[in-house]
Amino acid sequence: MESDRLIDRLEANANVVQWLAEGVTREQATWKPVSGKWSILEVVAHLSDEEREDFRARLRLLLLDPESEWPPIDPQGWVATRDYASKDLKQTLQDFLTERTDSIAWLRGLDKPEWGRTKTHPAAGPLSAGDLLVSWVAHDLLHIRQLVGLHHGYLHCLAKPYSTSYADS
Numbered sequence: 063m064e065s066d067r068l069i070d071r072l073e074a075n076a077n078v079v080q081w082l083a084e085g086v087t088r089e090q091a092t093w094k095p096v097s098g099k100w101s102i103l104e105v106v107a108h109l110s111d112e113e114r115e116d117f118r119a120r121l122r123l124l125l126l127d128p129e130s131e132w133p134p135i136d137p138q139g140w141v142a143t144r145d146y147a148s149k150d151l152k153q154t155l156q157d158f159l160t161e162r163t164d165s166i167a168w169l170r171g172l173d174k175p176e177w178g179r180t181k182t183h184p185a186a187g188p189l190s191a192g193d194l195l196v197s198w199v200a201h202d203l204l205h206i207r208q209l210v211g212l213h214h215g216y217l218h219c220l221a222k223p224y225s226t227s228y229a230d231s
Contacts, residue, residue, distance in 0.1 A: 063177055063192050068199050069169045075202040076162040079109060082209040083155045091151040095215045100141065102212050103154065105205050107146035108137060110158035117198040118165045124181050124191050125172065132181075169195075 083091075083106050091103040100108070116135050123130045140146070146154075177192035189197075218226060 063196070065169075065175070065177065065192075065195060068195055069166060071199050072162065072169070072202065073166050075199070075206060076159055076166075078206050079106065079202070079209065080155060080159060082206070082213065083151060086151060088151070090216050092147055093212070093216050093219070095212070100208070100212075101147065102209060103149060103151050104141055104146040105208055105212070106151065106158055107144070107149055107154050108141065109202070109205055110154060110161055111140055111144070112137060112201065113158060113161040113165060117194065117201070118161075118168065121191060121194045121198070122168070124179055124189075124194065125175050128179055128181060132183075 083102060086102055092101045094101050115133070116137070120132050123132060136143070175191060177195065178190050180188050180190045183189050
């Protein structure tokens with residue numbers, strides 16, 4: 063596994079998230095394609111919380127204190143319990159970027175991490191430190207794709223009565 067390239071990708075992904083969230087109005091930040099789906103604001107809030115409380119925290123425990131239990135998380139529930147929709151996008155984005163900067167510094171400061179070290183997750187089964195690192199990058203990419211989709215969907219709403227069909231030809 064090329065951990066340096068993955069860490070570089072995490073750093074680059076933060077720039078992509080920043081680019082996709084900057085300049086977004088409050089209306090667009092809270093727009094949802096359908097009820098029950100996430101908005102841009104909710105995605106960015108989720109990324110911030112996952113950065114701090116899931117990926118970095120769990121990878122740190124696995125590498126530095128593997129016998130410790132992982133703290134419980136509730137990413138789906140946090141959307142409502144932490145009232146993501148009421149947050150300010152600019153501040154939420156800054157929180158994510160600060161957390162990501164801390165993560166990158168920590169990852170780059172690791173001295174010969176044992177990427178093969180494993181812990182059994184109650185739902186996911188055995189997970190290695192390497193699994194967590196690549197999943198962290200994959201998680202970013204899934205939400206970047208989601209953010210692009212939200213931009214595309216919002217454009218369709220703004221475009222009415224016009225069509226974006228020419229873009230697909």
